[in-house]
Amino acid sequence: MNPLESLRLAWRSIRGHRLRSALTTLGIVIGIAAVIAFVTLGASLQAGVIGDISPDDQRNVYGWAAEPDSEGGPLAGAQPVFTQDDLEAVEDLEDVEAAYGYATLQTQAISNGEETVAQGSGMIASGPSYIREERITEGRQFEMGAREAVVNPAAANQFEENVSVGDTLTVAMLGGQQTEVEVVGITDNSEGLSPFEGFESSPRIYVPTDPYYTEQASMLGIGAGGGANTGNQSGAGGDAGAGNQSVTGGEARFLAIIVEAESADQADIDAARESTTDYLESDASDASELLGDDLEVQLQTSTELLGQLQDVLNLLQNFIVGIAAISLLVGSIGIANIMLVSVTERTREIGIMKAVGAQNRDVLGLFLTESVILGVIGAILGTGLGLVAGYLGVQYIDLPLVYPLEYVAIAIIVGIVVGILAGLYPAWRAARTDPIDALRYE
Amino acid sequence: MASSGTAVSLSNVRKTYRIGEPVHALDGVSLEVPRGSYTAIMGPSGSGKSTLMNLVGCLDTPTEGTVVVGGRDVGTLSDRERTRLRGTEVGFVFQTFNLMPRLNAVENVALPQLFQSIDRDERRERARNLLERVGLGDRIDHMPNELSGGQRQRVALARALVNDPAIVLADEPSGNLDTDTEADILDLFDEFHEGGTTMLVVTHERHVAERADRIIHLLDGKIERIEELDGAGGSQAGSPAGRESGGGDE
Incomplete structure (x- = not known):
């Protein structure tokens, strides 16, 4: 049929x-x-x-130190081991384009003029190139050592009167101390810029690690010392090299670092990763003091982290x-x-x-x-x-x-x-x- | 008329069922059904009528002996060949009509040709013609449940004829019909018989059997006697009397 x-x-x-x-x-x-x-x-x-991984982000290697078998994605089990000296040494490595720390700062509230909004952890300290030029729609990157910030639209729009470039925000840190930031740039959208942040949209204020992280680190006693740091930061503005001076004696240690390879080529990424690991695990680095037998430096690209x-x-x-x-x-x-x-x-x-x-x-x-x-x-x-x-x-x-x-x-x-x-x-x-x-x- | 050769022949056919001890449903039956003939088979329950029907209808194979339908020995055929022979050489008319409930009249008539892979338009055309010949030209799109018993049996008859079979097997064709409708159907049988169709009717009603040229009386799996009726071919002969005498239930 x-x-x-x-x-x-x-x-x-x-x-x-x-x-x-x-x-x-x-x-x-x-x-x-x-x-x-x-x-x-x-x-x-x-x-x-x-x-959300921009092509340019693909050459970034995200690093933290944790016990080798920690699972659960970026920063799981991370310990603060990296000093500013380490970052500078890493940046000087042949295969590395740039290296900077990454930290989330604990805040209480943010004020724009008269208006104050509560915000817990929307302040992110990192290096200037953490925010890619092409993601800034208005203004410019912040500079290391300056009291400057780049905000994302969600952060800018949470006030009745939108924040614009040139405004100054007052941030109440978790410890209660107040600090000021001048908004120098606004990003194109409110999604996270790296796997460390997560990719969801939320209000974020990006600031340089120096002075903001170093200040808070010394306040909370993270790292080996550095009570002396607090004083010499406020005036440092504008000089990218200021990091050197500000962390001289006391080392604010970073939980996380970002290392930029020469390019997004797998070979370049691997080279950057390898030399960074070699350096950080050698006795020459400050991190090695704390790494001990338990901790291991993990360096992964966005793609690898997303793979997890x-x-x-x-x-x-x-x-x-x-x-x-x-x-x-x-x-x-x-x-x-x-x-x-x-x-x-x-x-x-x-x-x-x-x-x-x-x-x-x-x-x-x-x-x-x-x-x-x-x-x-x-x-x-x-x-x-x-x-x-x-x-x-x-x-x-x-x-x-x-x-x-x-x-x-x-x-x-x-x-x-x-x-x-x-x-x-x-x-x-x-x-x-x-x-x-x-x-x-x- | 048109009696060239044999439509069906049985020689020394035995059919044995083994349910516990062997039962001979048919016990050495030999029978020739010439083409164009009209044969009735009578006998009480258990006499082997159904078994004979199944064998002639290529639904079953004999335990012993040979059954030849349309020139082919049924016992030697594979299941597929037997099915094909059944589809092309045998037309069934059942007591309970056995129409497909979800097919309309013309589709029911065309059904046997469907399994012979005949083109749809051709099938419908042939089925429509046959329905007209059985007097249902105006009901070709009716479903079986929209037809009366007599009409359903006409559809069934048309279906039996659609492949132009060597023989039409009718098993108590009027068993579920009232007297008037029965007469209509039997008249149709006569009409097709006159047109050359070979008819084999199983019945236990004398007046139905009397429409035939001859009556084979079965008893206990054997042919008891063969009764030749007058006016072979002219089937109308003798039938009025037969019909009046009514229920010749032995």
Whole structure:
């Protein structure tokens, strides 16, 4: 029998049991929809995160010192071991373009003139080139040693009167002391600039490590000393080399460092990483004093760090897809069950068809077609539902929408496979029905 | 008329079922059904009528002996070949009509041709013609449940004829019909028989059997006797009397 005719007959009998067919496909619909929705979310999430690594950022190597088997992404288990001297020494290494520290400063509130907003940890201290030129829409990078800041739009817009270049903000640090920053630049968007920050949008104020971190470090007693530092910073403005003077005796130690390789080439990155590690672990560095046997310097690129994040995402996604697969299994058992009922119910019809010349394979084909139709309809509806659900989810979380279109094809194939597997045994039973018995069947 | 050769022949056919001890459903039956003939088979329950039907209809194979349908020995055929022979050389008419419930009249009639992979338009055309010939030209799109019993049996008859079979097998074709409809159907049988169709009707109603040229009486799996009726070919002969005498239930 011509496959088109099988299709026509099978469709006829599916339409003959609308409700039953609908309920039967529901299992497949839910399973496929769940897979498509979560895979869409996952792909969008990854696109959202990975899209934030600017090409220029790819040559950055992010470093921290932690116990070798610490897991959990950037800065997990990090200890403050790096001194400014170390950073300068690293920067002087042949393969390194620049090196600077990174620290999050604990704040209480930020005031713009009369207006004050509470803010906990939105102040980030780093080197000037931490903020790429091309990400600054207005103004310029801050300078090391100056009381300057670059803010992102979220930080700038949190005041009733938007902050603009040239304004001065007063920041209340966690310890209670007040410090002032002059806004010299505004970035293009509010997403994080590096994996250390995370990539979500939130208000951030970027300041030079010197003076802001060194001040706070000495205040909180991080590092070996440096009470003397506080005094000599306020006037230092404008001189990028000021870092030298400000950290002379007392070493404010950084939790995290950023090392820029010569280029984003893997070879350059590896070279920068290698020489930095060699230096930091050698006796020449200040960090080596504290590294001891327990700590190890971890140096990773954004891509590598995101890889870890992606591993977690993938794990989560596989987990959900696994659950959805169980739903698919249940769905296909549903199809198999209904097909068996249908075969029994239509024993007499099978007898008639065989009496008028239907071959076993015609009957087999007919029932198989029917279950494949159920599977494919389930897959198509499930895909549609999944895409809609994924879209809504992505809108809700505010991510760039990425449809994993290969999964749509996979879903349809899965629908066909499920239909075949679920229909195989019932169809085989139908095909084997003895027409004499079947015609006698009431 | 048109009796050139043999449509079906059985020689020394034995069919044994083993349910516990062997039961001979048919016990050495030999029978020739010439082309264009009209044969009735009568016999009480358990006499082997159904078994004979199944063998002639290529639904089953004999334990011993040979059954030849349309020139081919059914016992030597593979399952597929037998199915194909059944589809092309045998037309069934059942007591319970056995139409496909979700197919309309024309689709039901065309069904046997579907399995012979005949083109859809050609199928419909042939089915439509046959429906017109059985008097249902105006009901070709009706579903079986929209048709009366008599109409359904006409559809079934048209379906039996659609592949132009060597023989039409009718198993109690009027068993579920009232007297008037029964007469209509049997008249149609006569009409097709006159047109050259070979008919084999299984019944236990004397007046139905009397439409035929001859009646084979089966008893306990054997042919008890063969009754030749007058006016072979002219089937109307003798039938009024037969019909009046009514229920010749042995």
